[in-house]
Amino acid sequence: MPTMKDVARKAEVSIKTVSRVINNEVGVSEETRERVRQAIHDLGYVPDLSAQRLKRGKSGLIALLLPRIESSYAAKLLGSVLSETESRGYYTLVLNGNLQSQRDREYIQRAIINNRVDGLLIAPPGEDSDELLNFIQKNNVPHIGITPNSLERAQLTVEATDHEGALEATRYLVSMGHRRIAHITCIKCQRFSQERLEGYLEALSEAAIPIDPDLIGYGDNSTKSGYSHTLKFLDLFDPPTAIFAGNDEMAVGTIIAMWHQGLRLPDDISVIGFDNGPIVQQAFPYLTTVDQPIEQIAKSSVELLTNLIEGRSTDLTRLQVPTRLVIRHSCTLPRKGPLMRQDTHLSPIDIQF
DSSP, X not given: OOOXXXXXXXXXXXXXXXXXXXXXXXXXXXXXXXXXXXXXXXXXXXXXXXXHHHHTTOOOEEEEEOSOOSSHHHHHHHHHHXXXXXXXXXXXXXXXXOTTOHHHHHHHHHHHHHTTOSEEEEOTTGGGOHHHHHHHHHTTOOEEEESOSOTTTSSSEEEEOHHHHHHHHHHHHHHTTOOOEEEEESOTTSHHHHHHHHHHHHHHHHTTOOOOGGGEEEOOSSHHHHHHHHHHHHTSSSOOSEEEESSHHHXXXXXXXXXXXXXXXXXXXXXXXXXXXXXXXXXXXXXXXXXXXXXXXXXXXXXXXXXXXXXXXXXXXEEEEOOEEEOOSSOOSOOSSSOOOOOOOOOGGGOOO
């Protein structure tokens, strides 16, 4: 098997230079890096990154704390983190558990220590556990808070521009002529939910549209809550002409509720989601949504964490990744006149979540 010494000889550099290239360290010119990479390719050399890190007291292991794994957001975040850590020569340990459970918190703490993780990515709502954060800080574990509920506690935070995304989505509905715009928030106590709600309210205020509390529903991120809140909106004397859901799962719940009530999307009610996760591929007509750049959030989070692990300093304490509105086919001009329901011959028992 070729060795690092063989690579150094072929590339006509020192073994230290080969090591720097393999570990993506500074102080090596691009021309030299390319020569070393070519030598590695030609010889078929496979660096044993784990052995190198162990010599420096590192495990090469990054933990991703993912308290909720059932959402499309979590699935996309997990896949993106796994791809990014692999590209940087790290392994990923996925930790899942109910942070309200003492048993689960102790399991997560043991996993962090026993596996000697080099750093930790904390997905929402992982930052909600003071006990876990105190443990991480006490043991000097480098960590990144992804969309944390608090900006003060994480070592460094990475998140989307939630307020701006909600503002753009609601402005889009207003620009089409909608004035009866309902909003279903995500979990009420989460900061990102509050920012999306505030973006919605700001857009209404800009357009001089009165705030109607009956058009605001407090969901729990699930399809079921989007469904139930939509039924409440439809029972109003003056139902909305558009619904902006705080995530794609709740937007899909809205679409199911409309179908159950014999309503057409978007002719009867326009719908916008938030996240642009895999679930939008299951909605028809295709869902207009705010793209939360989960892949970029994951890439930036892993990059910043590896910088902390490898001793590269950063002046950042908070990184915001821009959202964008993805316009598809679930929005149109507001309907004229009352809702005209068609008989679907469905009863509530036919709808299961």
